[in-house]
Amino acid sequence: MTNLTHLTLAEALKGLENKDFTSVEITQAHLDAMESMRHLNAYVIETPEIALAQAKASDDRRAKGNAGPLDGAPISVKDVFCTKEVQTTASSHILEGFIPKYESTVTQNIFNDGVVMLGKTNMDEFAMGASTTTSYFGNTINPWKNKSDPGKDLVPGGSSGGSAASVAARMALGSLGSDTNGSIRQPSSFCGITGIKPTYGRCSRWGIVAFASSLDQAGVFGRTVEDCALLLKSVCGHDPKDSTSAKIDVPDWPKLLSSNQGVKGLRIGIPKEFRVDGMPDEIEKIWQQGIDWLKDEGAEIVDISLPHSTYSVPAYYIIAPAEASSNLARYDGVRYGLREDGEDLIETYEKTRAAGFGDEVKRRIMIGTYVLSAGYYDAYYIKAQKIRRLIVEDFQKAFEKCDALLAPTSPSVAFPIGEKLDDPVKMYLEDVFTSPASLAGLPGMSVPAGLNADGLPLGLQIIGRQWDEEMVLRVGAAVEKAANFSAIPEMVDTKLAA
């Protein structure tokens, strides 16, 4: 019973089904873990009352024989999703105290399937960041430590750092996150877990606090590919309330995955442009390791080119801030959230937004406002859109030659909190491998592949064709199997032993 938090989601569901334990029990085990791991600051708010009430209701459903596919499984939810009657802030001071009267489509979907919500997880403010150090509610600490420097707290990655940390530190069986430019994949890599961002349009954005509407996409974290498939199936689906959500059927990914097809005969593309200057050896090495694994499993390795992908980070840092500058205009202190009264209307706007937004958010609002301004629009915004189109075409050409791409998730491992904060561009370069798939709207997944010499997790990224999450999961499962990643953060392991 002490091991309930160490189960995978699939194992937990089986245990619940077999009545080995109740949802209340596994939920309580996670609430206890949350308490002991509270110093990691993975959660912005914990919702134990809701969790236990949902768990109780789940046990009742199961007793009556009408349990849903994820019934009774406790998971965490990134604070970017509006949750009815539960404070939703996107980790911003400007939304502190905001309690939505509505439930986001994606969270409603998992609740419909019986999920128990443990709490809302910390994130970079408005999902702007790659380190979860821009949250108004403090940094989230990665449960992993650098063996050479164990006293230093490391970032969990971002922006969904709280979600990734909660899953890695066994404070949740899985988590809902969102990925605008790598915000699920990179923290998955940093925290040694699995995370997938589906194709843009696969799931509804309705009720997700918007950052960059043309890129924002909900996704999921788990400790295995199978767990991701289970959660992904639950969150995806067309929503008439989101005009950009696609009218396309959701495949039964868990079932497809269980047929265990392997990668024999598949063509795996290796994008040569991803071999960037100054890439650390350990990243280069794990990538080669991944290539060898897939080759050994019978996949054909194909060199491909994404010639415009080198421009994806600059293009992203024009398009996303442009959209953000407009999306965040609604936080004006008039209707909800923070208001700092001024002498007049303009001063109220200025004081509210000055106090309510952090530096990174302000930086991006200013960049976005600038690139949309008369006289600069063509040179920045229009040009960035053209690059985006070229990147889409690059992928289309590449996928004529291969079935999925394999690449590193991030150019680095988890770094100490505070690093890169002095240089925004350094931080932006964290996105170099995740950005192309985001701009092209393609599904991408990070799977833990090993530890570096300092004992920190390294992830590999699989990118698939539009709507082909099935292929991504299939290749991801092959990497997972070959990597056989079983490491657990020491602090979690110690707990378990005690």
Add this chain to the structure above:
Amino acid sequence: MAQLVKGETGDWEIVIGMEVHAQVTANSKLFSGASAEFGAAPNSQVSMVDAAMPGMLPVLNEHCVYQAVRTGLGLNSKINHTSVFERKNYFYPDLPQGYQISQYLHPIVGEGKIEIDLPDGTTKEIGITRLHLEQDAGKSLHDQHPTKSFVDLNRSGCALMEIVSEPDIRGPDEAAAYLSKLRMILRYLGTCDGNMEEGSMRADVNISVRKPGGELGTRAEIKNVNSVKAVQQAIDYEVERQIDILESGGTVVQETRLWDPNKNETRSMRSKEEAHDYRYFPDPDLLPLVLEQDYIDKVANDLPELPDQKKHRFMEEFGLSLYDASVIIAESMRADYYEDVTKGRDPKIAANWVINELLGLLNKNDKDIAETPISASQLGGLIDLIADNTISGKIAKDVFAEMFKTSKDAAAIVEEKGLKQVTDTGEIESVIDKVLADNPDNVAAYKGGKDKLFGFFVGQVMKETGGKANPAMVNEILKKKLS
């Protein structure tokens, strides 16, 4: 008929282009399901989308698209197969999103034209530049509290069509005629109720002056002109202001000015330094709007006969004058009424009754055609009674007045009041004999050459019969008897 204005330095030509905002007739808003009804309690028709709550997304109301396409076709305009919603960014408390969703580079409707009817009986074509769909803002209320402003979001997100004209309008009369015709077309189509008092149709007027045929002058945009009369007054004021500036050696500043209907003047609203940079860009929450030709054809098939088509048809089919036709087609209900009246009857007589009698009396009683107490078939019945000599035209007017009061059929009133025309030759003859016998002097005078006395005898006969004698028969018999 371009109206030139005399200045100190010679004639000036007025150049006007108009931007009309017309609220789309629809049950719900452009991007949300909230009601778009006018006059509800403040903030009672506001969805989470209209209030711009976090994570809310716009979903395009298909009916508003239908209405815009219908209007575009009614304005003889090109419908664009692809149009794009963009965000117009600015801060204001009655704009919750911090941006207005509008169309900018790619509007739903492109170039077209309409015909306007001028007071001198001529017509003129005015070009339409474009029509696009956009969200209305909410309403700020500054008079509810000594130190605070209140915001009513009921109107926030309602669908507007912005209809932009070419600078083809040459004076206040043409501007008034343009606005009236536009409103007429929208009402015919049922795409906007055209109610300027309630603000469901608002005009911005771009005005400049130039020497006839010369280079275009710098224009001022006048906002808040909320009636046809205000448009004319604002133009008169603004033209005089601009000519004064130019003739005293100054230059007109390109700016936005507000019409003050109380002071009858325009005044500067926004200086150049405060000019907005709206940072338009395509709204990433909405896909480009693609309209198939099949859809456009279907909307075209649903179109009613439009005012100008009707006008030309009435002139050709019924031989009406441009003036009569214009009056009758001003409202589609009025035109339908006329067509019902004229069915199987003389179209010009029918037009006279509708225009001179019915509309006159309705006007006097402050009613419109929808409230007429006399139905079209009842008016037709009255005209029939004249045609078959049951009553005279003169009696008919009394009957008409009675019908207006009581909504009774003409025949019933004639019967009730015994107004039936006397067409019995013998009866008329006996009255005439009596009149001639009573007035021997006048008979002698008539026979002596005083032809004018004929009218006297007719009058006497009518008096004796209470106006019921058939006038033609009276004339005929009298002539015979007096010869």
